[in-house]
Amino acid sequence: NPTSENLARFIYHQLKPDLPALCRVEVGETCTAGAIVEA
Numbered sequence: 833n834p835t836s837e838n839l840a841r842f843i844y845h846q847l848k849p850d851l852p853a854l855c856r857v858e859v860g861e862t863c864t865a866g867a868i869v870e871a
Contacts (some may be wrong), residue, residue, distance in 0.1 A: 835865035844869045848854075 836859045844857040860866035 833861060833865055833867065836865065837869070840867045840869040844871075 840859040
């Protein structure tokens with residue numbers, strides 16, 4: 833889902849400067865839908 837992907841990407845880029853070890857953000861909409869952004 834594009835909305836989940838955009839939200840995951842936004843969260844990743846907001847947190848990355850303060851959490852340099854961050855390598856993955858996962859956003860789940862339902863049990864079967866969501867998005868993962870990895871470094």
